[in-house]
Amino acid sequence: MGPSDIENRVFILLVDDEPRIHEMIGGIFNQSDRIARFDSYYDPLSFLESLNQMEMAPDMVLLDVHFENSGLTGIDILPFIREKHPYLPIVLLTGMEGKEIEDAQDFECTYFIPKPVNPDHLLRMVFFYLGKAQKSGSRIEKLSRDLDEHKALLDVIEEELSVYEKASNDMSSIPSNRESKAFERVMEVLLSVLKTCDMASSFSQDLKKLFTSDFKLLKRVVGAVTDLDSEDMSKPGANIHKYYGVDHVFSFRVSKKARLFFYLSPKTRKRKLLRFDPEHDTKGMDKWLKANARTYETDL
Numbered sequence: 001m002g003p004s005d006i007e008n009r010v011f012i013l014l015v016d017d018e019p020r021i022h023e024m025i026g027g028i029f030n031q032s033d034r035i036a037r038f039d040s041y042y043d044p045l046s047f048l049e050s051l052n053q054m055e056m057a058p059d060m061v062l063l064d065v066h067f068e069n070s071g072l073t074g075i076d077i078l079p080f081i082r083e084k085h086p087y088l089p090i091v092l093l094t095g096m097e098g099k100e101i102e103d104a105q106d107f108e109c110t111y112f113i114p115k116p117v118n119p120d121h122l123l124r125m126v127f128f129y130l131g132k133a134q135k136s137g138s139r140i141e142k143l144s145r146d147l148d149e150h151k152a153l154l155d156v157i158e159e160e161l162s163v164y165e166k167a168s169n170d171m172s173s174i175p176s177n178r179e180s181k182a183f184e185r186v187m188e189v190l191l192s193v194l195k196t197c198d199m200a201s202s203f204s205q206d207l208k209k210l211f212t213s214d215f216k217l218l219k220r221v222v223g224a225v226t227d228l229d230s231e232d233m234s235k236p237g238a239n240i241h242k243y244y245g246v247d248h249v250f251s252f253r254v255s256k257k258a259r260l261f262f263y264l265s266p267k268t269r270k271r272k273l274l275r276f277d278p279e280h281d282t283k284g285m286d287k288w289l290k291a292n293a294r295t296y297e298t299d300l
Helices: 003-008 019-030 044-053 078-084 099-104 119-173 176-193 201-211 215-230 282-291
Strands: 010-015 035-041 060-064 090-094 110-114 197-199 240-243 249-253 259-264 271-277
Touching (some): 010 044, 010 119, 019 119, 044 078, 060 119, 090 119, 176 201, 176 215, 197 201, 197 215, 201 215, 201 271, 215 259, 215 271, 259 282, 271 282
Parallel strands (some): 060 090, 090 110
Antiparallel strands (some): 240 249, 249 259, 259 271
16 A cells, blocks of 8 residues: 555444444544545454455454453454454554553554544544554565565575585595585575674684584574574663673673674674684683774774
8 A cells, every 4th residue: 555545545444333433433534535435343243254355455444442242352353353464554442541452552553542532633643553554564574574585595504504514424525615615605695694794704714613613503603693683782681792892892692602792883883793702712802802993893
C-alpha cells in the first residue's frame, strides 16, 4: 500500500458489539472521501471467519476489547489475526487502560485509541496509524529478508568449513594453495554477511591461524562475529565490555577465555574487528591494542 493508497483507497473493518459505535464511526467514515470501503462486525468469531475468507485484505481493523457474551476479548483474537496478517494495522478501542492493553501493543502494528471516540481525533489517528504501520511493515519485511540471506550465507560457511575439516584429517594431502583458497572462500562469505562490522587484516590473520588449528573454536568465532554484527550494545547481558586502555575499543566474550576486540568508530558508528585472543592474553593484547591505536579509524 503506497502513499496514494493511504490517501484514497482505504478499506477498514470495525469489530464492536455496540450498535451506537457502528453508527457513529460509520457516519464519520461515510463522510470521508479517503475511505473506500467500511465493513462492520459485531462479534469476534464472525469477524475472524470473514477475515480468513476475504480475497482482499483490509488496510486496518478497529477492534473493541470487551465483547458481551462472546467468551473472547479483542486481545484474545490478536494471535489469530496475526497468523495470516502479521503486519495488518489493528487499533484497539476501549475505555479501559492497564497492563492488558500495554501487553497487546507488543504485537507489531497494534495501537490504541481510548473510548469515548472523538470523531475528528479518530479520523486523524486512523491515518496516522496507517502511515506508521506501513513504515513498520516495510522495515520488518526487510529484516526478514536480511535474516533469510544471513542464514543462507551461514549455511554456506558451515558447509565450507565441514568440507575442509574432513580433508584436514590428513594435512599432508592438502596443497597449500588449496588451503589458502578454502580460507579465502570462507572469508568472502563471512564478509558478505556482515552489515555493521569491518575486518582489520590483523583479525583476518587471527582467523587464518584458527582455520588450520582449531575448527571448533573457529566455528564459534564465526558465530560470535555474526552475533556481534547485529548486537545491541546497550542490551543487558550482551557480553560487550569497554576496554579502558584505548578509546572506543571494546571486547566481546566468545568463551570463558576467548575474546575478540573491536573498535567502535565515533564518526560512523561502524565496528572494526581488530584481534581475536583465544587465550585471554591480557598483557599481549594490551600492548598490541595500544601500539596500533592510531590505525583503527582507517577505512571506516
